[in-house]
Amino acid sequence: MNKILRTLIPFDIVKGLSITGKHFAKVFFSANRRKVPFHITSEYPEVPAKVQPRYRGRLTLLKDEQGEIKCVCCLACEKICPTQVITIEKGKKEGRKMPFPVRYDFEMERCIFCEFCVESCGFDSIILNHQFELAAYNREDFSIGMEGLGQNMYEPSPVGKFSVADD
Amino acid sequence: MFKNEEMEINLGPQHPSTHGVLRVKLRLDGETITHCRPMIGYLHRGVEKICENQTFFQGQVWTDRMDYCSAVANNLGWAEANEKLFGITVPRRAQYIRTMLNEFNRLASHLIWLATHALDIGAMTVFLYAFREREDILDMNEAFCGSRLTTTAFRIGGLREDLPPGFEKLVKKFLAKFPDCIAEYENLLNENRIWKKRTIGVAKLSAEDAIALGVTGPVLRAAGVPYDIRKAFPYAAYAEMNFDVPTRTEADTYARYLVRMDEMRQSARIIQQCMDGMPEGPVMAKLPKILKAEVNEVYHATEAPKGEIGYYMVGEKGSGNPYRFHVRAPGFINLQALPKMAEGSLIADIVAAIGTLDIVLGEIDR
Known part of the structure; x- marks a missing residue:
């Protein structure tokens, strides 16, 4: 029943x-x-995404107080990178004791954002920034060098906002 | 050989309910499956060979990309296998943090299993609720290591960094609401007549068959075998944890669902114990600058959410790379049970059988 x-x-x-x-x-x-605190969806393009302090974004070269690039071409990041996305060319600059990177190429297409490069850097000269939007319209935009190709390490990529971390 | 009325069809590789790029070759007699063979290899990247050409340190990023739903569990097995190979002792605080993150990862993996499995069978609501809780866990992953899915969480010898400030608050908040969430899923599914009709008695795999096929994880435990590597061969900080190994004897899809739900409760219990008994101290052991193995081989198995994940490594004298790197992936071994589960049942039940095995093709094809 x-x-x-x-x-x-x-x-x-x-x-x-x-x-x-x-x-x-x-x-x-x-x-x-x-x-409503229960509201769980975020209205993403209108409301910018919040990232945590340890977020791993795009690779960035840091500058010191004089505005000079900190990198001294020890090639530690190039060696440790699991996907070989970093290419550095050693060079000299007038008025600088340490070696200066003439070329610092970063192929973002192949980057897997593991942060091993930052970990291996003994001079705290690179960082993965907090840029959330890493898309671009052209394939060339992912080949990021120090200068050239209309884009360098310190300027925002064509899509999204971007700022150099200053610590 | 085909009989008169038999027909052969392919399920996948682009079928949404095959959880990736799995192709299942089916031979049907009417609606009954008479022959079933899973075809794999569509996502093969050669992870094992890539790792042999890279240093021990770099190998971790590939383990993230095998089973992408449980990256932390893969990282843990990889890190512990390396530590075994080099004879490194990990600080106690690092062990506790590893255990806690591993259990969070088990929750995330089981939640995504529950969500997709229920969606395959026809329960849409659970999908949305389970992803809501998984989001919190991924946020915690991001707070700890900076990435949500491909975590690269651990290092050989410990952790890269300690827990971030405010992490305990996130954990407390999560643990406070999680029991209610499990109750919600169970209210939605346990008594649901469609769910019961689609799962009870479906895709049975007896304990003898499961052991013969090498099946591990919740599928084995749902057949009544209380084998859990966390209890049998304790690693990380599991020897100090107090938890049960949930088992069932029905060995069908519904039993596996219940086992996984109970496992989620136990995971929450372990996380609570980790938080309460978290020791102070360093999180990284002292390491030589470059890791070089003497000729030595090691096999280390850990309990990933899907079953036993084992790493087999052979070190070469004077070399920084592993000479041989092999992964015993739980999904790969568990998938071999699919013909046993599906043959003789209806074609509609193969979706339940694939879902209940909790496979991720990134891990199977590697």
């Missing part, structure tokens, strides 16, 4: 619908949707 009753009256469906209904009511009966 009990079994027949349970088959006839869909208790399970009522139970499931009550859960979804509860969640629906929570959001629906609050006047301003944005203030």
Whole structure:
């Protein structure tokens, strides 16, 4: 008898619908949707994405107080990179004791954002910044060098905002 | 050989319910499957060979990309295999943090399993709710190591960095609400008549068959074998943790669902214990500058969310690369049970059988 009753009256469906209904009511009966703490979707392109302090974004060369590039071409990052995306050419600059990178190429297409390069750097001269939007329209835009190709390490990529971390 | 009325069809490789690029060759008699063979290799990247050409240190990034739903668990197995090879002892605080992150990863993996498995069978709501909780775990991953999915969380000898400030608050917030969330999923599914009809008695795999095929993880435990590497051969800080190994004896899809739900509760318990008993101290052991192995081989198995993940490494004298690198992927071994589960059942049930094995093709094809 009990079994027949349970088959006839869909208790399970009522139970499931009550859960979804509860969640629906929570959001629906609050006047301003944005203030509801239960609101879990983010309106991404309008509201910028929040990233954590340790977020791993695009590789960036840092400068010291004099505005000079900190990198001294020890090639540690080039060696440790699992996908070989960094190419450095050693050179000299007038008025500078340490070697100076004439070329510092970074192929973002192949980069896997593992942060091994930053970890291996003994001079704290590179960092993965907090740029969230890393898309670009052309393939060339992913080949990032110090200068050239209309784009360098210190300027925003064509899509998205970008800033050099200053620590 | 075909009989008169038999027909051969392909399920996949682009079928959404095959969880990636799995192709299953089916021979049907009406709606009954008489022959079933999974075809793999569409996502083969040669991870093992790539790792042999790179240093021990670099190998970790490839383990992230095998089973992308449980990257932290893969990292843990890789790190511990390396530490075994070089004879490094990891500080106790690092062990606790590793254990905690591994359990968070188990939750994330089981949640994505629950979501997609329920979606395959026809329950859309659970999908949305499970992804809501998984989002919190991925945020914690991002807070700890900077990346959500391909974590690269550990290093040989410990961790790169300690827990970030404010991490404990995130964990506390998560643990406070998570039991209610599990209750919500169970209310939606446990008594649901469609869910029960689609799962009870479907895709059975007896304990004898499971052991013979080398199946591990929740699929084995749902057949009544209480084998869990965390208990059997404790690693990381699991020897100090107090938890149960949930088992069932029905060995069907519904039993596997219940086992995974219980495992999620136990994971939350382990995380709570890790937070309570977190020791102070360093998180990184002292290491030589360049890791060089003497000729030595090592096999280290850990309990990933999907089963036993084992790393086999052979070091070469004077070389910084592994001479041989092999992964015993749980998904690869578990998939071999698919013909046993599906043959003789209806074609509609093969979706449940694939879902219940919890496979990720990135790991199977490697």
